[in-house]
Amino acid sequence: MHIIITGGSSGIGAAIAEIEMQRGARVSIVARREEPLRELRAQILAQYPSGQINTWAADVTDAVALERAIEAFEKSFGPCDRLIAAAGVVEPGELISQDMESFRAQIETNLFGTVNAVRAVYSGMVQRQSGQIVIISSGAGLIGIHGYTAYCASKHALAGFAETLRQEAKPNAIAVSICFPPDTETQQLAAELPLRSPAASAIIGDAKPWPADRVARIIVKGADRGRFEIYPGLQMALLGRFGAVVAPVLRWYFDLKIATVRKNQDH
Known part of the structure; x- marks a missing residue:
């Protein structure tokens, strides 16, 4: 089995790469920076010397460079x-x-x-009438969070993209999954937290971030079972299943938290 992972040099993507290598899959990883990719490759091969792993440095926003990377992966x-x-x-x-x-x-x-990543593999999957696409969104793709206007917009958009893609892909025997992880222990989260607004911290609360390998295991398990929506943890599952029902209550609660933070800042 050949697994291609974008953004796989660290965090959830890297944890999935390790799981798939352990299971004997051929793993290809594309990410922006060469050095982290080289370090990850050496680390994984130290654990699984006979494993098959390819890496390529490319930015996913560059459709041409990404397609070139995926072509090289599929050739290998x-x-x-x-x-x-x-x-x-x-x-x-x-x-x-x-x-x-x-x-x-x-x-x-x-x-x-x-x-860009989906388009790079999708035509081949249609021709073969097989394949699976797993999209990593976020809990921020289920609700709005103060101070995350751009991020929430992008992650909500992924939910709509995945929902429609599933309808188009199913007649071609292509499975589509989308995952909504909570805060996860990654380098990105460590860089994000100092920039998080007090209002956002009040909304999100004191929930402890999940280890990346735990989230990765749930994603792989859900993908293996062909689930469309993958929710790590009860909170994400409840938001995903009943978010529309409880939305008025959540908005009231979030507004109250934001107002309290602003009041405290004024004093």
Whole structure:
């Protein structure tokens, strides 16, 4: 089985790569930076010396470069059986203060980077009438969070993309899954937290971030079972299943938290 992972040099993508290598899959990873890819490859091969792993440095927002990488992967390891679209970026900031470059970068990477990856493997899957596409969204794709205007927009867009793609892909025997992870222990989260607004922290609460390998195991298990929606943890599952029903209550609660934070800041 050939697994292609975007954004796989760290975090959830890297954890999925390790799981798939352990299971004997051929794994190809594309990410922006060469050095982390080289380090991850050496680390995985140290654990699984006979494993088959390819890496390629490319930005998912560059459709041509990404397609070139995936062509090279498929030439080496055969057609893509499962795509894990895990590349993503987040930079908190309110709409009024965040510059458009940062806003656009999050949309480009999180939404169009995923679309570019899917398009690079989709035609081949249609021709073969087989394959699986797994899209990594976020809990922020289920609700709005203060100070995450761009990020929430991009992750909500992925939910709509996946929902429609599932309808188009199913007649071609292609499975589509989308996962909504909670806060996960990654380098990206460590960089994000200092930028998180007090209002966002009040909304999100003190929930402890999940280990990346735990989230990765749930994603792989859900993909193996062919689930469309994959929810790590009860909170994400409840938001996913009943979010529309409880939305008025959540909005009231979030507004109350934001008002309390603002009141405290004024004093």
